[in-house]
Amino acid sequence: MGTFQIEGGHRLKGEIQPQGAKNEALQILCAVLLTPEEITISNIPDIRDVNKLIGILSNLGVKIQKLGKGHYTFKSDELNLDYLESELFKEEGSGLRGSIMIVGPLLGRFGKGYIPRPGGDKIGRRRLDTHFEGFIKLGANFRYNKEERFYGVEAPEGLKGAYMLLDEASVTGTANIVMAAVLAKGITTIYNAACEPYLQQLCKMLVAMGAKIDGIGSNMLIIEGVDALGGCTHRVLPDMIEIGSWIGLAAMTQSEVTIKNVSWDDLGLIPNTFGKLGITLERKGDDIYIPSHENGYQIETFIDGSFMTISDAPWPGFTPDLLSIILVVATQARGEVLIHQKMFESRLFFVDKLIDMGAKIILCDPHRATVIGHDFKSSLKATTMVSPDIRAGISLLIAALSAQGTSTIHNIEQIDRGYENIDERLRAIGAKIIRTV
Numbered sequence: 152m153g154t155f156q157i158e159g160g161h162r163l164k165g166e167i168q169p170q171g172a173k174n175e176a177l178q179i180l181c182a183v184l185l186t187p188e189e190i191t192i193s194n195i196p197d198i199r200d201v202n203k204l205i206g207i208l209s210n211l212g213v214k215i216q217k218l219g220k221g222h223y224t225f226k227s228d229e230l231n232l233d234y235l236e237s238e239l240f241k242e243e244g245s246g247l248r249g250s251i252m253i254v255g256p257l258l259g260r261f262g263k264g265y266i267p268r269p270g271g272d273k274i275g276r277r278r279l280d281t282h283f284e285g286f287i288k289l290g291a292n293f294r295y296n297k298e299e300r301f302y303g304v305e306a307p308e309g310l311k312g313a314y315m316l317l318d319e320a321s322v323t324g325t326a327n328i329v330m331a332a333v334l335a336k337g338i339t340t341i342y343n344a345a346c347e348p349y350l351q352q353l354c355k356m357l358v359a360m361g362a363k364i365d366g367i368g369s370n371m372l373i374i375e376g377v378d379a380l381g382g383c384t385h386r387v388l389p390d391m392i393e394i395g396s397w398i399g400l401a402a403m404t405q406s407e408v409t410i411k412n413v414s415w416d417d418l419g420l421i422p423n424t425f426g427k428l429g430i431t432l433e434r435k436g437d438d439i440y441i442p443s444h445e446n447g448y449q450i451e452t453f454i455d456g457s458f459m460t461i462s463d464a465p466w467p468g469f470t471p472d473l474l475s476i477i478l479v480v481a482t483q484a485r486g487e488v489l490i491h492q493k494m495f496e497s498r499l500f501f502v503d504k505l506i507d508m509g510a511k512i513i514l515c516d517p518h519r520a521t522v523i524g525h526d527f528k529s530s531l532k533a534t535t536m537v538s539p540d541i542r543a544g545i546s547l548l549i550a551a552l553s554a555q556g557t558s559t560i561h562n563i564e565q566i567d568r569g570y571e572n573i574d575e576r577l578r579a580i581g582a583k584i585i586r587t588v
Contacts, residue, residue, distance in 0.1 A: 156575065158583035159533060159554035162443065163406035165580035169394050169413060170196040170223055170571040171387035175349035177249035178326045179385060180204050180225075181354055183213060184256040185330060185362060187228035190306040190380035193220045199568040203247045205250050210234055210243070212251075221387075232257075235265040241301065243268075248323075251282060255327035258291055258304050259334035268300040281317055281324030283556055288313045289328075289335055312337030312376055320345045320465040321368065327352055333362040335376040344372045347466040348417040352388055359383035391568065392440070392472045395421050396545050399476040401441040402430045402448060403483055403553045405527070408580065410439040420469045424477065427451045427459060428484050447527050450486030462491035471495060475546040478502065482510040482531065483553065484524035491519050501543035504536045505550055533558040541569035548573075552582055 171194035180201070183190045190272050196200060197220070205223075209215050212231040216224045234477045235257070244250040245267040254264035283293050283302070289310040294303045308407050312335050317324065325345040330353075332339035344350075345367055354367045363375040394413050401408035402425070415437055417423075422432050422439070428449030432531040433440040450459050464470035471494045478490045482505060496517045506512055508531040511523040525531075533556030538544030551558035560566075562584070566573060574586045 152561055153567070154587045155548065155551075155560040155563050156585045157548065157551040157558045157560065159552050159556060159558060160530065161404070161552075161581060163404055163408060163577075163581040164399070165479040166409045166411055167397055167452060168411045169389040169397070171199070171394070172196070172349055172568050173198060173200060174322070174347075175352050175387050176201050178205055178252055178323075178349060178353045179210040179387065180208065181249075181252040181256055181326075182330055182353060182356060182360075183208070183225035184211075184227050184230070184253060184308065184540050185260055185334065185357075186268055186382060187226070188380050189221075189224055190360075191218075191224050191384045191392070193222045193504055195562040196388075196390065197565065197571045198250060200247055203243065204249055207240070207243050207253070209251055209419045214409060218366065223578060227370040231262070232261060236265040240267070249255060250277060252323055252327050252330070254282065254286070254302075254304060255330035258286060258306060258333040259310060261450060262307055262309060263303070263305045265303045267299065268302065281319055281321040282327045285317070285324065285328035285341075287340065288315045289331055292425065299341060310335035310376075312374070314340045315342070317341065317343040319343070322347050322350055322470060323391070325350055325372075327372065329354065329357070329364070329372065332374045333357055333364070333376060333380065334378075335374075335375055339374040339376065341372045341374070344370050345465060346370050348388060348391070352385075355386045359385065388417055388519070391418055391421060392542075394418065394474040395425070395470075395476055395544070396431065396549070396570075398425050398432065398439065400549045400552065401511065402428070402444055402489060403480050403549050405444050406441070406580075407443040408441050409435070410441070411448065412437050413439050415439070419467050421473065424461060424469050424473075425480075427461060428477065428480060428488070430480070432492045435570065448484050448526065450481065450484045450488050452486075458487060458489060460489040460491055463494050471498070472542050472579040475500065475501065475542045478512075478522060479505060479546040479550050481524055482512070482550070483527050489519060489521050489524050493518060498540075498542070501539055501547065504534070504547060506530070508534050508550055510550075532556060535559040537561045538563055538565040541565055545552055545570060550582075552577075576587045
């Protein structure tokens with residue numbers, strides 16, 4: 152189990168380039184299974200979860216060539232579908248939640264798809280019902296081997312377009328259903344579809360491959376199935392979650408940082424939400440400049456003077472992946488804020504570690520926490536912590552970089568799942584961080 156040793160209390164300075172988006176990469180890598188033709192993808196992040204998925208694709212028979220950093224070609228013309236029912240796949244697929252998204256393209260192209268019950272962050276119940284209910288609507292038969300925790304969907308006569316109203320706007324569920332529907336016969340209408348930028352990117356890639364999709368960017372997608380898809384070239388967006396992490400890091404450590412090439416127009420409410428904490432962001436072209444906040448930052452109140460509440464919601468609402476960052480940054484603000492995590496019931500359970508560091512946080516219930524900021528009048532104290540998941544891990548890392556003394560974070564493999572070479576990139580802007588095994 153890897154460990155970070157972090158000497159906190161130092162101000163950082165410089166430029167940082169966000170990696171390619173993890174959540175987009177997991178979707179578009181699965182889409183290469185939809186065609187036997189070559190697909191070229193650039194700006195793929197070099198992180199654990201993405202590399203695991205690339206390994207699964209390779210074992211499935213996808214021909215993969217690395218052209219350069221984050222730049223690959225994929226060709227799925229000779230797949231070994233027997234791998235899907237092997238013990239190796241059960242082991243590899245169960246360790247990566249994103250592996251669920253290979254089912255849709257395999258079902259659409261070959262009429263069958265299998266997946267072990269996938270893993271991922273321990274942040275509460277994350278249902279797969281939306282995926283499989285969508286496949287069933289398209290005409291697939293579903294089976295689940297409870298003993299082996301193994302799912303299967305089969306459509307020996309092919310898929311047929313259908314109308315469906317999703318019970319939740321699941322991003323991965325929508326992506327999976329879309330990838331199945333593009334090769335189904337007839338028209339598929341998906342209402343209450345997720346519409347995150349990464350889902351939009353997937354749809355644009357599929358259109359470049361020859362798919363017919365209307366309503367991209369809305370919560371109603373209309374898909375006219377086609378007989379076959381071809382190759383394309385695609386570039387992954389910068390990771391909005393990493394961008395938000397760097398904004399929080401700069402504010403919390405009172406550092407002057409420029410985040411380069413952020414694709415500002417795809418950030419949605421992220422800049423505005425950090426602005427509610429009093430954090431100054433300046434747009435310079437497609438970069439974000441964060442000044443050093445020498446005088447701290449003041450949490451806003453609502454127009455009627457009442458307590459500020461920041462909560463998550465499906466896009467275009469504020470992404471749940473950044474609420475933990477907002478929470479830790481609020482610990483040094485002036486004022487109070489209620490953090491309401493609506494979508495995952497266990498994502499706030501890391502706050503006990505911040506309380507141990509001296510943060511003033513009241514955990515109201517599994518979904519809500521009240522934060523009373525220190526206004527930099529007292530620093531957080533260094534401590535030893537264990538990273539429970541990706542987003543809590545980066546939040547604890549930000550807290551450690553702002554704290555006085557040397558902190559230790561164990562289980563940093565969780566952070567590595569979502570952040571590329573994070574220790575090297577932080578050292579480049581002045582952070583005192585060492586990785587040990």
